[in-house]
Amino acid sequence: MPELPEVETVRRGLEPAMVGARIAKVELRRGDIRFPFPPRFRERLAGQRIAALARRAKYLLFQLDGGETLIAHLGMSGSFRIDAAATTTPGAFHRERSKDPKHDHVALHLDNGSIVTYNDPRRFGFMDLIRSEALETHPRLSGLGDEPLAPQFDASRLAKLFAGSRAPLKAALLDQKRIAGLGNIYVCEALFRARLSPFRPAGILADARGVPTRAAAALAKAIRAVLEEAIEAGGSTLRDHRRADGELGYFQHAFVVYDREGSPCPRPRCRGTIARIAQSGRSTFWCPVCQK
């Protein structure tokens, strides 16, 4: 499943091709993806100019100048392709993307000559259209917690979110109602970077007066760093890995602890070995020696 950095990379890849352009024509190859397309989907999109392309958690938000917003979620296997002078696939991370045209479900023909196609073999993705002012009330968006890359997401915010919580840090950070879009991989990576055990109660992020602790400061910094580094790495595939046929090279992001059970701890001078355990149904990877 695409994680937040991947979705952000897709957003940054689509932005220059789409923002400012008008949707000239919409092709729908089927009536649904995960859910049926909203009523009059084609007609409501056609003729609209894309004013901005934003992201909330793992949702892409195409803001249209007519006052509606197109919401898109990539599900398990969704991807966008831009056909212009050269074909590019923004946000190709570590999965082989389908190039099979039978999985092309939606094609947006733009007045700048580009065609943006949505491909999704497993069809867990979806698209919806909503009045922009009602975005916060959309059932998929209304319950979402803090955006971890927002400027105001810091140690104080972590302390406020988790003061008094007895939930283990790992489970607390995965709670989408508190922090939105931070997936299993990046929680493992951030806890390693902050030297925090995934089993410590989340309440350690605030002292008795609710003031953020050093752990909160380290964790806020680590969360931002692991996400930004992954976005940077994903973005570099857009710039550097374009081959002659216009396809982007597939990118293997190097995770430090995730999926590295049995490897020596990468922290200098630590003699630990990366361990794995199932925590609330998800694999947790951590170093039992240096994560306290």
Ligand SMILES: [Zn+2]
């Ligand atoms: Zn270690």
